[in-house]
Amino acid sequence: MDKTININLGGILFSIDEEAYHILRDYLQAIDLRFRHTPGGNETIEDIESRIAEIFQSQKGLAGVINRRNVEDMIAIIGKPEDFGQVSEEETKYVYTGAQRKKLYRNTDDRIIGGVCGGFGAYLDTDPVWFRILFAVLALMFGIGFFIYLALWITLPSAVTESQKKEMYFSNQRRLSAIESNNNQQYPYSSRAGNAINEVFRAIGKVLFICLRIFLIIIGVSLVAGGFLALLAFFMVFIFKYPGAFSTNIEGVHLSYLPDFLNYIISPAIVPWTKVLITLTITLPLLAIIYGGIKMIFWFRARDGFVLLGGFILWLLCAAALSIILFNEGISYVETARSTSRDYFKNVPDTLYIVSGTKLSDIKYDNEISVPDEDYEIFISDEKKELYLRTFIDIEPAEENSVSLEINKYSAGRNRNDAIHKAEKLIYNYRISGDSLVIDEFCRIPPERKWSFDEVRLKVFVPEGTIIIMDRVTESLYHSRDEDDFISDPRNRLWFMTGEGLDRIEHRWRTEK
Amino acid sequence: MDLENTKAQMRKGILEYCILSVLSRSSCYASDIIRELKEARVIVVEGTLYPLLTRQKNSGLLSYRWEESQQGPPRKYYELTPAGKEYLADLDRAWDELVESVNLIRSR
Numbered sequence: 001m002d003k004t005i006n007i008n009l010g011g012i013l014f015s016i017d018e019e020a021y022h023i024l025r026d027y028l029q030a031i032d033l034r035f036r037h038t039p040g041g042n043e044t045i046e047d048i049e050s051r052i053a054e055i056f057q058s059q060k061g062l063a064g065v066i067n068r069r070n071v072e073d074m075i076a077i078i079g080k081p082e083d084f085g086q087v088s089e090e091e092t093k094y095v096y097t098g099a100q101r102k103k104l105y106r107n108t109d110d111r112i113i114g115g116v117c118g119g120f121g122a123y124l125d126t127d128p129v130w131f132r133i134l135f136a137v138l139a140l141m142f143g144i145g146f147f148i149y150l151a152l153w154i155t156l157p158s159a160v161t162e163s164q165k166k167e168m169y170f171s172n173q174r175r176l177s178a179i180e181s182n183n184n185q186q187y188p189y190s191s192r193a194g195n196a197i198n199e200v201f202r203a204i205g206k207v208l209f210i211c212l213r214i215f216l217i218i219i220g221v222s223l224v225a226g227g228f229l230a231l232l233a234f235f236m237v238f239i240f241k242y243p244g245a246f247s248t249n250i251e252g253v254h255l256s257y258l259p260d261f262l263n264y265i266i267s268p269a270i271v272p273w274t275k276v277l278i279t280l281t282i283t284l285p286l287l288a289i290i291y292g293g294i295k296m297i298f299w300f301r302a303r304d305g306f307v308l309l310g311g312f313i314l315w316l317l318c319a320a321a322l323s324i325i326l327f328n329e330g331i332s333y334v335e336t337a338r339s340t341s342r343d344y345f346k347n348v349p350d351t352l353y354i355v356s357g358t359k360l361s362d363i364k365y366d367n368e369i370s371v372p373d374e375d376y377e378i379f380i381s382d383e384k385k386e387l388y389l390r391t392f393i394d395i396e397p398a399e400e401n402s403v404s405l406e407i408n409k410y411s412a413g414r415n416r417n418d419a420i421h422k423a424e425k426l427i428y429n430y431r432i433s434g435d436s437l438v439i440d441e442f443c444r445i446p447p448e449r450k451w452s453f454d455e456v457r458l459k460v461f462v463p464e465g466t467i468i469i470m471d472r473v474t475e476s477l478y479h480s481r482d483e484d485d486f487i488s489d490p491r492n493r494l495w496f497m498t499g500e501g502l503d504r505i506e507h508r509w510r511t512e513k
Numbered sequence: 514m515d516l517e518n519t520k521a522q523m524r525k526g527i528l529e530y531c532i533l534s535v536l537s538r539s540s541c542y543a544s545d546i547i548r549e550l551k552e553a554r555v556i557v558v559e560g561t562l563y564p565l566l567t568r569q570k571n572s573g574l575l576s577y578r579w580e581e582s583q584q585g586p587p588r589k590y591y592e593l594t595p596a597g598k599e600y601l602a603d604l605d606r607a608w609d610e611l612v613e614s615v616n617l618i619r620s621r
Contacts, residue, residue: 011586040567047563079558
């Protein structure tokens, strides 16, 4: 595609391609040459420009890019300057009237920072130094002047073309005729004192500008570096699953396991899509940050509006799609329910042994996710595509003279029935044999089933006066909620059921007895 | 003698008269004037008109006012000044005399 150029013609903005632009420029120059030295020539040129704008508008509206054909058609309508007829001698009698509209621009020919004060000066035909002093004073008052200046800098257009400059210098005949004769002498307003002050401002302005650039460069470098590091971290964790420097614990959750865990919380069919969406949702803003940083460092303008807009729309779509997916998946977790079963010991032992059956150390798992503060731990076996959950055990006084085990299975589902159904399907192994209760350290979620906040909690009811002996693993299941109490001395894993609850039998007390 | 040139000269002479005549009916936007003149085949290219309008305005025959337009920047609406109306009345008489003279000569 050809380069397009934006032009302001008779107060309307057009996009024009390069070829057409050259033809148009030559044509306007020819018209300019033809009328420049005739009285009122400027007005004629302006009128013709307005008419050209009107023709373009009728050809294209405001949206299309003007091409060579449009320009040629326009020239056919308006005609070449040599077809306009002779310049008659009487024309020279008329007086020059100048531009028709007075307009406030930023004066980039007479600027210290952005040309705002220069523009005011030109507009009101005054020495810009007064406005500079005004803004400087206002800036000292809580920075008001600074913000007003910034707002004006952004909103005011700069006078670039000759006709804009004429509009800007509307009230200054001397400056206007200087533009006419292409003789751009500098700072036409200032007295000698004004000039001196302006020079001071100019020096301050330069320093300010350099400070601003340095500031922007520092921000830009940090943006680029930060964005790049974040991007790198994301790819390491999410794509390459690198469990090194970047897989730090954030509140106990190993980030690097999240992509694997996705398989267990989202319907498997949409996992790849979800991963793509997550990647885009995270990387697009990071790329934008890096790009913004680069722009700040090298201070360039680019025709990137469309790309940025496109990227933003893409990001919105991704984020929306991701939200919909997460919402849909979330719906299957709205209701939590419990499934309870109870198993009684045949006889009532004086001493109950609670020992571990299958331990987590017996199985092979690849990843481990722990939920902070909850002691909730999930173990993932990618090979078997299974999840294991650590169980908890409570020991409470029994109401009657019997020993029993209550198994509470919890799951979340899209409704109560679904939740109960899921809870019942949780696989948990235990065994009662004589005086012993043999329990697994973990429960299993059946293969091919999503994780849904599942949990298994055991409750052992024993009559008052029963002595309970646990092994290291089962005691950790009992203890896991207050680690401080945990005593590794094996001789101390001896407990006694009182009326209020379980109490540890101190080693000393036991030997004394 | 160049025929085209002669024709152009003749047209140019009456062009100013035509502009004033168009404007005598109502005030007009430049494009309206152009349309009428084109329909009457008085002008070929539009560029001819603009220097004339400027000249007539500067000599006090026309004045214009800015009017907001729905699509685009404000437009200039031209109208005859009292001096322009007088001038036009003179031209009207002159034109009638001219036509009479030409007809008289041609019909002999």
